[in-house]
Amino acid sequence: MNAPTAELPVVVVGAGPIGLAAAAHLIERGLTPLVLEAGPFAGTAVREWAHVRLFSPWAEVVDPAAEKLLAPTGWVRPDGDTYPSGADWAERYLQPLADVLGDRVRFGARVAGVSRAGRDRVVDAGREEQPFAVHLRNADGTEERLTARAVIDASGTWSTPGPLGGDGLPALGERAAADHVSYRVPDLKDPAVRARYAGKRTAVIGSGASAFTALAYLADLAKEAPGTHTTWVLRRGISGSTFGGGEADQLPARGALGLRAKAAVDDGYADAVTGFRTTAVERDGEQLVLVAEGGRRLDPVDEVITVTGFRPDLSFLNELRLGLDERLQAPAELAPLIDPNVHSCGTVYPHGVKELSHPEQGIYLVGMKSYGRAPTFLAMTGYEQVRSIAAALAGDRESAERVELTLPETGVCGGAGLFDEPETTEADQPGGGCCSAPPTLQIGAGTPTPSGGC
Structure with missing residues (x-):
């Protein structure tokens, strides 16, 4: 990386839990983040399932580096043993974190494309010396081009749900209905x-x-x-x-x-x-x-x-050289670790920059997007991902390659629990917990079911 490129910010796509955590870790490492969020608030996607409670308690959904940024403001983490709803997570943690980051977060900035400056996907010559070119569409309709030393894509998969067609394509008549x-x-x-x-x-x-x-x-x-x-x-x-x-x-x-x-x-x-x-x-x-x-x-x-x-939207990364697993659309080295045919939420090994790297140096897919079509993502895993990547970008390979996370057996991947049960508080x-089982519920035999993620 040449000196001018090294002075550029690290662009983070998405102001959700993992994107904002990435910014916190970059700041901790003395690097400059620029978070680009298409929506008007922090955790825009999380707010769309505000009524649903996470399976993970507060203790497992607050990033340590983010908490260090929040602490001087008087922010106090909610009771670690309680379970937030999507609304709680967004309003009591993500938005305060975005507020602390200030102008390092831009809202209404949708990333339309990422490439190497002056180099399309085909060109080899001088590719690695060029900064990334990030094309934006702003909420007011204007377009913009930024340059970055690296790009961390934490845009998630919420905007691209799977269709109802059994072959992975929309069923005939699905759009009309x-x-x-x-x-x-x-x-x-x-x-x-x-x-x-x-x-x-x-x-x-x-x-x-x-x-x-x-x-x-x-x-x-x-x-x-x-x-x-x-x-x-x-x-x-x-x-x-x-x-x-x-x-x-x-x-x-x-x-x-x-x-x-x-x-x-x-x-x-x-x-x-x-x-x-x-x-x-x-x-x-x-x-x-x-x-x-x-x-x-x-x-x-x-x-x-x-x-x-859900599935990842890779369209705006089309000019970059990504190494993705052909089935899961996840980074090739990560895919065997998260294969839903083998792994569930608590059995995915913590991983970092090594598993998340691509042939195109300096681009990282993190958070739910890094899992491609695999459903078993855990917030704590995403926090470890961005900790490792920030260390690598700061030149600390020893820390980047060291696993600093022990996953609890009771950890779980995301928001799909019931909220405000009528029978209990x-x-x-x-x-x-969000939904303890009624003690008198009987489990019958021979009920139909398929497989499913957490």
């Missing part, structure tokens, strides 16, 4: 959202914690709004692990959530359809009919909630 298809867990405390599902038939497509949460929410709604019913659409068959580990789950909040989803099926508020891979969405008057391979059809529904995971729940 967009007014009745949602890709998020509904906030049924919002009157407009509640009216959308109350007394209606809804199909929930997915097999992970977000699907469990939607099933549990809709079951609660069905108890108050007659005619509310859910069809749970599973792409795979049924196994004993469909609803997680129940009361024996190493992650108590996740186990309780699975039990709530199972109760929704056992109590008749939902029925499960297995081995159904949607190929088309057809209109039947004001309702929708899902059609699978071979022409199999489901009964008409009023609404569809598709929670089939936070004070009533063991360890401050």
Whole structure:
């Protein structure tokens, strides 16, 4: 790296939990960060699932370097044993952190492209000596070009949810039915959202914690709004692990959530359809009919909630030379460590700059985006990623390659727990958990399920 390039800022894409933590670690290392956030606030994506509670407690979702920046302001970390909602995380931690970073964070700045200055993807000559060129579209419609010594992409995957089509592509008619298809867990405390599902038939497509949460929410709604019913659409068959580990789950909040989803099926508020891979969405008057391979059809529904995971948006990195796993779209050396066929939230080995490097030196995908299509991301893992990268950018390879994180067996990847349970309060729940299992809930046999991430 030449001297002028070394004086440039490190551009961080995204002012979410990992992007802001990256800025804190860069400052700790004496480097200059510039965080570019497309939205108007810190944690814009987190705020879109504000009503959902994390599985991880406060102790596991506050970055140590960020806390050092916050401490002089009088900020006090919330009780480490309690579990924040998305709104709590954004308002009580992420926004204060962004405020402390001040003009190092720019809002309304959407990254449209990243390349090497004066070099497209094909050109070899002098490539590594050139700074990165970062093209922006600002909220006021203007365009801008910045240069950077390195780029840390912490933009996440929230903006690119998976489609309901079973082959990874949108089902025929899915886009045309967009007014009745949602890709998020509904906030049924919002009157407009509640009216959308109350007394209606809804199909929930997915097999992970977000699907469990939607099933549990809709079951609660069905108890108050007659005619509310859910069809749970599973792409795979049924196994004993469909609803997680129940009361024996190493992650108590996740186990309780699975039990709530199972109760929704056992109590008749939902029925499960297995081995159904949607190929088309057809209109039947004001309702929708899902059609699978071979022409199999489901009964008409009023609404569809598709929670089939997320995928990274790599379009604005197209002029860079990335080394990605062909299946997960994650960095090639990281992919074997996070393969969802092998690993869950608590079994992913902490990793850093070595696993996150690419053929193009100086570009790093971190946080949820680094996991590509794998679902089992843990905030603490992301904090370790950016600690290691900041050390490497500061020239401290020994620290960069040293693992400084021990993952708790009870840690979990993200926000998909129930919030504000009607039967209990936070004070009533063991360890401050979000959704401890009702002691009288019986676990039946032979219920359908597919695999799913945390």
